[in-house]
Amino acid sequence: MAEFPKISAMGERAILVQFEPVIDENLLEKLLFYKNKLEEFYDEVKVEVTNTYNSLLINYLFTIEDVYGEVSALKRLFAEAKITKLSNRQIFHLPVCYEEEFGWDLDYISKEKNLSKKEIIDLHTSPLYTVYFIGFLPGFLYLGGLDKKLQISRKNEPRLKIEKGAVGIGENQTGIYPKSSPGGWQILGNCPVNFFDKNSNPPCEISPGDKVKFYSVSKDEFLEISEEISKGKFQFKKENYGS
Protein backbone atom coordinates (compact mmCIF):
# COMPACT_ATOMS: atom_id res chain seq x y z
CA MET A 1 0.00 0.00 0.00
CA ALA A 2 1.28 3.43 -0.85
CA GLU A 3 2.45 5.52 2.10
CA PHE A 4 0.64 8.62 0.82
CA PRO A 5 -1.93 9.95 1.11
CA LYS A 6 -2.16 9.32 4.84
CA ILE A 7 -5.77 9.72 5.93
CA SER A 8 -6.55 10.02 9.64
CA ALA A 9 -8.93 11.67 12.06
CA MET A 10 -7.74 14.88 13.70
CA GLY A 11 -9.95 14.99 16.77
CA GLU A 12 -13.70 14.45 16.58
CA ARG A 13 -14.61 16.83 13.78
CA ALA A 14 -11.83 16.77 11.22
CA ILE A 15 -10.00 14.42 8.90
CA LEU A 16 -6.48 15.20 7.77
CA VAL A 17 -5.16 13.97 4.43
CA GLN A 18 -1.37 14.20 4.20
CA PHE A 19 0.76 13.84 1.10
CA GLU A 20 4.56 13.71 0.88
CA PRO A 21 6.04 16.67 2.82
CA VAL A 22 7.35 18.81 -0.02
CA ILE A 23 6.67 22.26 -1.44
CA ASP A 24 5.95 21.48 -5.05
CA GLU A 25 3.65 22.93 -7.66
CA ASN A 26 2.58 19.54 -9.03
CA LEU A 27 1.53 18.50 -5.56
CA LEU A 28 -0.42 21.74 -5.21
CA GLU A 29 -2.27 20.97 -8.45
CA LYS A 30 -3.12 17.53 -7.11
CA LEU A 31 -4.32 18.94 -3.77
CA LEU A 32 -6.53 21.56 -5.40
CA PHE A 33 -8.00 18.95 -7.73
CA TYR A 34 -8.88 16.72 -4.76
CA LYS A 35 -10.19 19.72 -2.84
CA ASN A 36 -12.69 20.38 -5.64
CA LYS A 37 -13.61 16.69 -5.72
CA LEU A 38 -14.22 16.66 -1.98
CA GLU A 39 -16.39 19.76 -2.18
CA GLU A 40 -18.49 18.01 -4.83
CA PHE A 41 -18.51 14.77 -2.86
CA TYR A 42 -19.80 16.42 0.30
CA ASP A 43 -22.58 18.85 0.69
CA GLU A 44 -20.53 22.03 0.98
CA VAL A 45 -22.52 23.17 3.97
CA LYS A 46 -21.43 20.21 6.07
CA VAL A 47 -17.70 20.32 5.48
CA GLU A 48 -15.04 22.88 4.79
CA VAL A 49 -11.92 21.76 2.98
CA THR A 50 -8.69 23.72 3.25
CA ASN A 51 -5.25 23.01 1.84
CA THR A 52 -1.69 23.77 2.88
CA TYR A 53 1.53 22.77 1.06
CA ASN A 54 0.95 19.03 1.41
CA SER A 55 -2.27 18.55 3.37
CA LEU A 56 -6.01 18.76 3.02
CA LEU A 57 -8.05 19.31 6.15
CA ILE A 58 -11.71 18.33 6.02
CA ASN A 59 -13.61 20.14 8.77
CA TYR A 60 -17.02 18.70 9.64
CA LEU A 61 -19.84 20.71 11.14
CA PHE A 62 -20.71 17.87 13.51
CA THR A 63 -18.83 15.12 15.31
CA ILE A 64 -17.89 12.34 12.88
CA GLU A 65 -19.97 9.30 13.89
CA ASP A 66 -18.22 6.65 11.84
CA VAL A 67 -14.57 7.59 11.36
CA TYR A 68 -13.68 4.22 9.82
CA GLY A 69 -16.45 4.46 7.21
CA GLU A 70 -15.53 8.05 6.45
CA VAL A 71 -11.85 7.23 5.97
CA SER A 72 -12.70 4.26 3.71
CA ALA A 73 -14.95 6.42 1.54
CA LEU A 74 -12.17 8.99 1.24
CA LYS A 75 -9.62 6.31 0.33
CA ARG A 76 -11.86 5.16 -2.52
CA LEU A 77 -12.28 8.73 -3.71
CA PHE A 78 -8.53 9.35 -3.74
CA ALA A 79 -7.86 6.03 -5.49
CA GLU A 80 -10.38 6.61 -8.27
CA ALA A 81 -9.96 10.23 -9.12
CA LYS A 82 -7.97 10.97 -12.25
CA ILE A 83 -6.27 14.30 -11.89
CA THR A 84 -7.03 17.06 -14.36
CA LYS A 85 -5.18 20.36 -14.59
CA LEU A 86 -6.56 23.44 -12.91
CA SER A 87 -8.31 26.00 -15.02
CA ASN A 88 -9.32 29.58 -14.27
CA ARG A 89 -6.01 30.56 -12.75
CA GLN A 90 -4.94 34.16 -12.69
CA ILE A 91 -1.78 36.21 -12.42
CA PHE A 92 -2.09 39.17 -10.07
CA HIS A 93 0.38 42.03 -10.59
CA LEU A 94 1.11 43.70 -7.29
CA PRO A 95 2.80 47.09 -6.83
CA VAL A 96 5.60 47.29 -4.26
CA CYS A 97 7.44 50.43 -3.22
CA TYR A 98 11.02 49.43 -2.39
CA GLU A 99 12.12 52.94 -1.38
CA GLU A 100 14.00 53.49 1.89
CA GLU A 101 10.98 54.54 3.86
CA PHE A 102 9.54 51.02 3.46
CA GLY A 103 12.58 48.88 2.72
CA TRP A 104 13.81 48.71 6.32
CA ASP A 105 16.19 45.82 5.77
CA LEU A 106 17.40 46.53 2.22
CA ASP A 107 20.78 47.73 3.53
CA TYR A 108 21.15 44.63 5.68
CA ILE A 109 20.20 42.25 2.85
CA SER A 110 22.51 44.16 0.51
CA LYS A 111 25.48 43.62 2.86
CA GLU A 112 24.66 40.04 3.81
CA LYS A 113 24.04 38.88 0.25
CA ASN A 114 26.52 41.16 -1.47
CA LEU A 115 23.86 42.49 -3.84
CA SER A 116 23.07 46.07 -4.87
CA LYS A 117 19.59 47.35 -4.03
CA LYS A 118 18.73 47.30 -7.70
CA GLU A 119 19.78 43.64 -7.92
CA ILE A 120 17.62 42.82 -4.90
CA ILE A 121 14.60 44.52 -6.47
CA ASP A 122 15.20 42.77 -9.82
CA LEU A 123 15.52 39.40 -8.13
CA HIS A 124 12.35 39.99 -6.14
CA THR A 125 10.23 41.26 -9.05
CA SER A 126 11.32 38.66 -11.65
CA PRO A 127 9.69 35.42 -10.45
CA LEU A 128 6.12 34.39 -11.00
CA TYR A 129 5.24 33.37 -7.44
CA THR A 130 2.75 30.60 -6.76
CA VAL A 131 0.03 31.09 -4.13
CA TYR A 132 0.00 27.82 -2.16
CA PHE A 133 -2.58 28.77 0.45
CA ILE A 134 -3.81 31.53 2.72
CA GLY A 135 -3.15 31.17 6.44
CA PHE A 136 -1.49 32.68 9.54
CA LEU A 137 -3.53 35.92 9.35
CA PRO A 138 -6.64 36.73 7.30
CA GLY A 139 -5.38 37.32 3.76
CA PHE A 140 -1.76 36.19 4.32
CA LEU A 141 -0.55 34.48 1.13
CA TYR A 142 1.95 31.64 1.35
CA LEU A 143 4.04 32.24 -1.77
CA GLY A 144 6.54 29.86 -3.34
CA GLY A 145 9.21 30.68 -5.90
CA LEU A 146 11.65 33.04 -4.13
CA ASP A 147 15.03 33.26 -5.86
CA LYS A 148 17.66 31.30 -3.89
CA LYS A 149 19.98 34.33 -3.96
CA LEU A 150 17.47 36.22 -1.81
CA GLN A 151 16.93 33.52 0.80
CA ILE A 152 17.89 34.96 4.18
CA SER A 153 17.22 33.97 7.77
CA ARG A 154 14.64 35.71 9.90
CA LYS A 155 15.63 38.37 12.42
CA ASN A 156 16.91 36.91 15.70
CA GLU A 157 14.40 38.98 17.60
CA PRO A 158 11.08 39.68 15.87
CA ARG A 159 10.03 43.31 15.52
CA LEU A 160 7.12 44.22 17.76
CA LYS A 161 5.35 45.98 14.95
CA ILE A 162 5.55 45.53 11.22
CA GLU A 163 3.40 47.86 9.10
CA LYS A 164 0.39 46.64 7.15
CA GLY A 165 1.47 45.91 3.58
CA ALA A 166 5.11 45.25 4.50
CA VAL A 167 6.76 42.87 2.03
CA GLY A 168 9.26 40.55 3.64
CA ILE A 169 11.53 37.56 3.25
CA GLY A 170 12.02 34.71 5.73
CA GLU A 171 14.14 31.74 4.65
CA ASN A 172 12.70 30.48 1.34
CA GLN A 173 9.41 32.38 1.69
CA THR A 174 8.29 35.85 0.73
CA GLY A 175 5.01 37.47 1.62
CA ILE A 176 2.99 40.52 2.51
CA TYR A 177 1.72 41.33 6.02
CA PRO A 178 -2.05 41.88 5.53
CA LYS A 179 -2.26 43.89 8.74
CA SER A 180 0.22 45.35 11.16
CA SER A 181 1.53 42.67 13.48
CA PRO A 182 4.71 41.49 15.20
CA GLY A 183 7.03 39.64 12.83
CA GLY A 184 10.53 38.41 12.20
CA TRP A 185 10.91 38.68 8.44
CA GLN A 186 13.42 40.94 6.66
CA ILE A 187 11.45 43.82 5.18
CA LEU A 188 12.15 45.10 1.66
CA GLY A 189 9.16 47.21 0.74
CA ASN A 190 5.46 47.86 1.02
CA CYS A 191 2.49 46.82 -1.08
CA PRO A 192 -0.50 49.18 -0.62
CA VAL A 193 -3.09 46.69 -1.92
CA ASN A 194 -5.67 45.17 0.44
CA PHE A 195 -5.80 41.40 0.19
CA PHE A 196 -8.63 40.93 2.54
CA ASP A 197 -11.96 42.74 2.69
CA LYS A 198 -14.44 41.38 5.19
CA ASN A 199 -17.26 43.19 3.35
CA SER A 200 -16.60 41.39 0.05
CA ASN A 201 -17.63 37.94 -0.93
CA PRO A 202 -15.24 36.19 -1.23
CA PRO A 203 -13.23 38.33 1.22
CA CYS A 204 -10.00 37.49 -0.62
CA GLU A 205 -9.83 37.67 -4.41
CA ILE A 206 -6.65 35.62 -4.71
CA SER A 207 -6.94 31.83 -4.39
CA PRO A 208 -4.50 28.94 -4.00
CA GLY A 209 -3.08 28.07 -7.42
CA ASP A 210 -3.06 31.69 -8.60
CA LYS A 211 0.18 33.48 -9.42
CA VAL A 212 1.60 36.72 -8.08
CA LYS A 213 4.13 39.02 -9.73
CA PHE A 214 5.53 42.12 -8.04
CA TYR A 215 6.39 45.34 -9.86
CA SER A 216 8.38 48.22 -8.44
CA VAL A 217 6.66 51.59 -7.99
CA SER A 218 7.99 54.97 -6.83
CA LYS A 219 6.81 56.67 -3.65
CA ASP A 220 4.59 58.99 -5.76
CA GLU A 221 2.97 56.04 -7.55
CA PHE A 222 2.59 54.31 -4.19
CA LEU A 223 0.70 57.33 -2.85
CA GLU A 224 -1.48 57.53 -5.98
CA ILE A 225 -2.41 53.85 -5.66
CA SER A 226 -3.12 54.28 -1.94
CA GLU A 227 -5.43 57.18 -2.82
CA GLU A 228 -7.26 55.04 -5.42
CA ILE A 229 -7.61 52.25 -2.88
CA SER A 230 -9.09 54.58 -0.25
CA LYS A 231 -11.63 55.79 -2.83
CA GLY A 232 -12.45 52.20 -3.76
CA LYS A 233 -11.28 52.76 -7.34
CA PHE A 234 -8.27 50.48 -7.38
CA GLN A 235 -8.43 47.41 -9.61
CA PHE A 236 -5.92 44.58 -9.50
CA LYS A 237 -3.91 44.26 -12.67
CA LYS A 238 -4.54 40.65 -13.56
CA GLU A 239 -4.47 38.25 -16.49
CA ASN A 240 -5.46 34.66 -17.09
CA TYR A 241 -2.84 31.99 -16.64
CA GLY A 242 -2.57 28.53 -18.14
CA SER A 243 -5.45 26.97 -20.00
Next chain:
Amino acid sequence: MEAEIEVLHPGLFSSIQDFGRRGFQKYGVPFSGAMDRQALKTANLILRNKADAAVLEITQMGPKLKFSATTKIAISGANLSPRINNSEIRNNEVIKINAGDLLSFGKPQLGMRAYLAVVDGFRTEKALESRSWYEGITANEKLEKGMTLKYWSSENEKRETNASVKFDASYLTSKEIRVYPGPEFELLSQTLKTQLLQNKFSIDKNNNRMAVQLSEKLENLLKPIITGPVLPGTVQLTPGGNLIVLMRDCQTTGGYPRVLQLSEHSLNILAQKKTGEEVHFKSGS
Protein backbone atom coordinates in the same frame (compact mmCIF):
# COMPACT_ATOMS: atom_id res chain seq x y z
CA MET B 1 -37.92 48.00 21.05
CA GLU B 2 -34.23 48.56 20.54
CA ALA B 3 -32.34 48.80 23.79
CA GLU B 4 -28.74 48.86 24.90
CA ILE B 5 -26.35 47.93 27.62
CA GLU B 6 -23.91 50.64 28.59
CA VAL B 7 -20.46 49.58 29.71
CA LEU B 8 -19.68 51.50 32.91
CA HIS B 9 -16.56 49.47 33.62
CA PRO B 10 -15.05 46.96 31.15
CA GLY B 11 -13.57 44.45 33.61
CA LEU B 12 -10.60 42.32 32.57
CA PHE B 13 -11.58 40.98 29.15
CA SER B 14 -15.03 40.46 27.73
CA SER B 15 -16.14 39.93 24.15
CA ILE B 16 -19.29 39.06 22.22
CA GLN B 17 -19.22 35.45 21.02
CA ASP B 18 -21.48 32.95 19.26
CA PHE B 19 -20.59 29.65 17.57
CA GLY B 20 -17.96 31.47 15.50
CA ARG B 21 -17.14 31.50 11.79
CA ARG B 22 -17.25 28.57 9.42
CA GLY B 23 -16.27 28.61 5.78
CA PHE B 24 -13.57 31.27 6.05
CA GLN B 25 -10.59 29.16 7.16
CA LYS B 26 -9.43 29.11 3.56
CA TYR B 27 -8.94 32.88 3.76
CA GLY B 28 -6.93 32.59 6.96
CA VAL B 29 -9.82 33.64 9.23
CA PRO B 30 -9.91 31.93 12.67
CA PHE B 31 -13.03 30.08 13.83
CA SER B 32 -13.43 32.21 16.98
CA GLY B 33 -16.63 31.64 18.98
CA ALA B 34 -17.27 30.95 22.67
CA MET B 35 -14.33 29.32 24.46
CA ASP B 36 -16.81 27.26 26.50
CA ARG B 37 -19.57 26.20 24.12
CA GLN B 38 -21.44 24.23 26.72
CA ALA B 39 -21.93 27.35 28.87
CA LEU B 40 -22.96 29.39 25.80
CA LYS B 41 -25.58 26.79 24.93
CA THR B 42 -26.85 26.55 28.50
CA ALA B 43 -27.25 30.32 28.91
CA ASN B 44 -29.21 30.45 25.65
CA LEU B 45 -31.28 27.39 26.46
CA ILE B 46 -32.45 28.90 29.76
CA LEU B 47 -33.86 31.89 27.83
CA ARG B 48 -35.13 29.67 24.99
CA ASN B 49 -32.86 31.52 22.60
CA LYS B 50 -31.38 29.88 19.55
CA ALA B 51 -28.40 27.80 20.73
CA ASP B 52 -25.95 30.05 18.89
CA ALA B 53 -27.40 33.46 19.85
CA ALA B 54 -24.64 35.96 20.62
CA VAL B 55 -23.66 36.23 24.29
CA LEU B 56 -21.07 38.17 26.27
CA GLU B 57 -18.08 36.04 27.26
CA ILE B 58 -16.69 37.39 30.51
CA THR B 59 -13.20 36.50 31.70
CA GLN B 60 -12.43 36.31 35.41
CA MET B 61 -13.03 39.93 36.48
CA GLY B 62 -16.44 40.92 35.21
CA PRO B 63 -17.62 44.27 33.86
CA LYS B 64 -20.19 46.70 35.26
CA LEU B 65 -23.15 47.06 32.90
CA LYS B 66 -26.30 49.21 32.83
CA PHE B 67 -29.47 48.07 31.01
CA SER B 68 -31.59 50.70 29.24
CA ALA B 69 -34.80 48.64 29.11
CA THR B 70 -36.63 45.57 30.38
CA THR B 71 -35.35 42.14 29.43
CA LYS B 72 -34.41 38.79 30.91
CA ILE B 73 -30.91 37.47 31.24
CA ALA B 74 -29.17 34.24 32.19
CA ILE B 75 -25.56 33.68 33.18
CA SER B 76 -23.81 30.33 32.83
CA GLY B 77 -20.30 28.90 32.97
CA ALA B 78 -17.96 30.28 35.63
CA ASN B 79 -19.34 31.68 38.88
CA LEU B 80 -17.95 35.21 39.00
CA SER B 81 -20.28 36.40 41.81
CA PRO B 82 -22.84 38.25 39.68
CA ARG B 83 -25.00 40.96 41.30
CA ILE B 84 -27.96 43.03 40.19
CA ASN B 85 -28.08 46.45 41.88
CA ASN B 86 -25.67 44.98 44.42
CA SER B 87 -27.83 41.99 45.36
CA GLU B 88 -26.41 38.58 44.64
CA ILE B 89 -27.96 36.61 41.79
CA ARG B 90 -27.41 33.01 40.75
CA ASN B 91 -26.03 31.44 37.63
CA ASN B 92 -28.24 29.26 35.42
CA GLU B 93 -31.51 31.00 36.29
CA VAL B 94 -33.77 33.45 34.49
CA ILE B 95 -33.18 36.94 35.90
CA LYS B 96 -35.65 39.74 35.20
CA ILE B 97 -34.09 43.07 34.35
CA ASN B 98 -35.70 46.50 34.60
CA ALA B 99 -34.65 49.73 32.92
CA GLY B 100 -31.67 51.20 34.75
CA ASP B 101 -30.61 47.96 36.45
CA LEU B 102 -26.90 47.51 37.09
CA LEU B 103 -25.17 44.16 36.59
CA SER B 104 -21.79 43.78 38.25
CA PHE B 105 -19.47 40.97 39.27
CA GLY B 106 -17.40 40.28 42.37
CA LYS B 107 -14.86 37.69 43.35
CA PRO B 108 -14.38 34.82 40.90
CA GLN B 109 -15.63 31.71 42.74
CA LEU B 110 -15.30 28.88 40.27
CA GLY B 111 -14.08 28.69 36.69
CA MET B 112 -12.60 31.30 34.37
CA ARG B 113 -15.29 32.39 31.88
CA ALA B 114 -18.94 33.30 32.41
CA TYR B 115 -21.52 33.74 29.66
CA LEU B 116 -24.21 36.44 29.78
CA ALA B 117 -27.18 35.84 27.52
CA VAL B 118 -30.08 38.25 26.91
CA VAL B 119 -33.45 37.32 25.40
CA ASP B 120 -32.97 36.82 21.62
CA GLY B 121 -29.23 37.46 21.85
CA PHE B 122 -27.10 40.56 21.41
CA ARG B 123 -27.73 42.54 18.22
CA THR B 124 -24.16 43.56 17.67
CA GLU B 125 -22.29 43.73 14.36
CA LYS B 126 -22.27 40.64 12.18
CA ALA B 127 -19.15 40.11 10.04
CA LEU B 128 -18.49 37.05 7.86
CA GLU B 129 -21.69 35.42 9.13
CA SER B 130 -20.86 35.62 12.83
CA ARG B 131 -21.06 38.15 15.64
CA SER B 132 -17.92 36.80 17.36
CA TRP B 133 -15.45 39.58 18.04
CA TYR B 134 -12.05 39.21 16.46
CA GLU B 135 -9.53 41.96 15.74
CA GLY B 136 -9.64 43.05 12.11
CA ILE B 137 -12.89 41.20 11.37
CA THR B 138 -15.25 43.01 13.74
CA ALA B 139 -14.91 46.68 14.71
CA ASN B 140 -14.49 45.70 18.35
CA GLU B 141 -12.10 43.24 19.93
CA LYS B 142 -12.93 43.59 23.61
CA LEU B 143 -15.31 45.45 25.86
CA GLU B 144 -14.29 49.07 26.52
CA LYS B 145 -15.64 51.69 28.87
CA GLY B 146 -18.48 53.73 27.34
CA MET B 147 -19.28 51.14 24.68
CA THR B 148 -22.92 50.12 24.14
CA LEU B 149 -24.23 46.67 23.24
CA LYS B 150 -27.57 46.50 21.44
CA TYR B 151 -30.33 44.06 22.33
CA TRP B 152 -34.06 43.84 21.69
CA SER B 153 -36.10 44.67 24.77
CA SER B 154 -38.88 42.17 25.37
CA GLU B 155 -41.82 43.94 26.95
CA ASN B 156 -43.79 40.74 26.72
CA GLU B 157 -43.77 39.36 30.24
CA LYS B 158 -45.25 36.11 29.04
CA ARG B 159 -42.28 35.08 26.99
CA GLU B 160 -41.52 31.50 27.88
CA THR B 161 -38.25 30.58 29.45
CA ASN B 162 -36.88 27.36 30.87
CA ALA B 163 -37.28 27.88 34.59
CA SER B 164 -35.14 24.94 35.46
CA VAL B 165 -32.35 23.87 33.16
CA LYS B 166 -30.09 21.32 34.79
CA PHE B 167 -26.53 22.55 34.59
CA ASP B 168 -23.89 19.96 35.34
CA ALA B 169 -21.09 22.08 36.80
CA SER B 170 -18.73 19.13 37.32
CA TYR B 171 -16.67 20.01 34.25
CA LEU B 172 -15.68 23.28 35.92
CA THR B 173 -13.63 21.31 38.44
CA SER B 174 -12.55 18.46 36.15
CA LYS B 175 -8.79 18.17 35.61
CA GLU B 176 -9.02 15.52 32.92
CA ILE B 177 -8.44 16.63 29.34
CA ARG B 178 -9.43 13.97 26.82
CA VAL B 179 -7.17 13.77 23.80
CA TYR B 180 -6.62 11.94 20.55
CA PRO B 181 -3.22 11.46 18.93
CA GLY B 182 -2.22 14.42 16.75
CA PRO B 183 -0.70 14.01 13.25
CA GLU B 184 2.88 13.95 14.64
CA PHE B 185 2.17 11.89 17.80
CA GLU B 186 3.65 8.72 16.32
CA LEU B 187 6.98 10.48 15.73
CA LEU B 188 7.46 11.00 19.48
CA SER B 189 9.71 8.68 21.50
CA GLN B 190 8.01 6.22 23.83
CA THR B 191 9.31 8.21 26.81
CA LEU B 192 7.76 11.42 25.51
CA LYS B 193 4.43 9.71 24.75
CA THR B 194 4.35 8.37 28.29
CA GLN B 195 5.24 11.75 29.78
CA LEU B 196 2.52 13.45 27.76
CA LEU B 197 -0.16 11.07 28.97
CA GLN B 198 1.00 10.56 32.54
CA ASN B 199 2.51 13.84 33.75
CA LYS B 200 0.52 16.65 35.28
CA PHE B 201 0.67 20.02 33.58
CA SER B 202 -0.22 23.46 34.88
CA ILE B 203 -1.72 26.41 33.05
CA ASP B 204 0.92 29.04 32.26
CA LYS B 205 0.22 32.76 32.57
CA ASN B 206 0.36 32.88 28.76
CA ASN B 207 -3.23 31.85 28.24
CA ASN B 208 -5.85 33.65 26.20
CA ARG B 209 -8.43 33.11 23.46
CA MET B 210 -5.71 32.13 20.98
CA ALA B 211 -3.78 29.58 23.01
CA VAL B 212 -3.11 28.13 26.43
CA GLN B 213 0.52 27.41 27.17
CA LEU B 214 1.45 24.78 29.75
CA SER B 215 4.22 25.56 32.24
CA GLU B 216 6.10 22.24 32.26
CA LYS B 217 8.58 21.69 29.44
CA LEU B 218 9.33 18.42 27.70
CA GLU B 219 12.49 17.48 25.91
CA ASN B 220 11.61 17.87 22.26
CA LEU B 221 13.66 16.20 19.57
CA LEU B 222 11.16 16.70 16.75
CA LYS B 223 11.97 19.10 13.96
CA PRO B 224 9.46 21.75 12.87
CA ILE B 225 7.06 20.48 10.22
CA ILE B 226 6.25 21.98 6.87
CA THR B 227 3.45 24.47 7.67
CA GLY B 228 0.20 22.54 7.98
CA PRO B 229 -3.40 22.86 9.20
CA VAL B 230 -4.16 23.39 12.89
CA LEU B 231 -7.47 23.57 14.78
CA PRO B 232 -8.78 24.71 18.13
CA GLY B 233 -7.67 21.92 20.46
CA THR B 234 -4.44 21.12 18.59
CA VAL B 235 -1.54 20.68 21.04
CA GLN B 236 1.73 21.92 19.55
CA LEU B 237 5.20 21.03 20.83
CA THR B 238 7.63 23.90 20.21
CA PRO B 239 11.37 23.49 19.53
CA GLY B 240 11.95 24.80 23.07
CA GLY B 241 9.83 21.96 24.49
CA ASN B 242 6.75 24.02 25.37
CA LEU B 243 3.28 22.58 24.96
CA ILE B 244 0.79 25.03 23.48
CA VAL B 245 -2.90 24.16 23.28
CA LEU B 246 -4.55 26.17 20.52
CA MET B 247 -7.90 27.69 21.43
CA ARG B 248 -10.83 29.20 19.48
CA ASP B 249 -9.02 32.27 18.08
CA CYS B 250 -6.00 30.29 16.86
CA GLN B 251 -4.32 30.75 13.49
CA THR B 252 -5.42 28.43 10.71
CA THR B 253 -1.97 26.96 10.00
CA GLY B 254 1.19 26.29 11.98
CA GLY B 255 4.68 24.84 11.74
CA TYR B 256 5.15 23.11 15.10
CA PRO B 257 4.58 19.36 15.49
CA ARG B 258 0.94 18.63 16.42
CA VAL B 259 1.20 15.98 19.10
CA LEU B 260 -2.34 15.81 20.47
CA GLN B 261 -5.87 16.91 19.58
CA LEU B 262 -8.39 17.69 22.34
CA SER B 263 -11.92 16.32 22.35
CA GLU B 264 -14.58 18.99 21.77
CA HIS B 265 -15.76 18.84 25.37
CA SER B 266 -12.21 19.12 26.71
CA LEU B 267 -11.91 22.50 25.00
CA ASN B 268 -14.74 23.66 27.26
CA ILE B 269 -12.99 22.25 30.32
CA LEU B 270 -9.69 23.93 29.46
CA ALA B 271 -11.47 27.24 28.75
CA GLN B 272 -12.47 27.30 32.42
CA LYS B 273 -8.95 26.82 33.83
CA LYS B 274 -7.04 29.67 35.47
CA THR B 275 -3.29 30.30 35.55
CA GLY B 276 -1.60 27.79 37.83
CA GLU B 277 -4.37 25.17 37.77
CA GLU B 278 -3.38 21.60 37.05
CA VAL B 279 -4.63 19.31 34.28
CA HIS B 280 -3.64 15.96 32.83
CA PHE B 281 -4.24 14.42 29.43
CA LYS B 282 -6.13 11.19 29.02
CA SER B 283 -6.32 9.22 25.83
CA GLY B 284 -9.69 8.52 24.15
CA SER B 285 -13.21 9.91 24.19
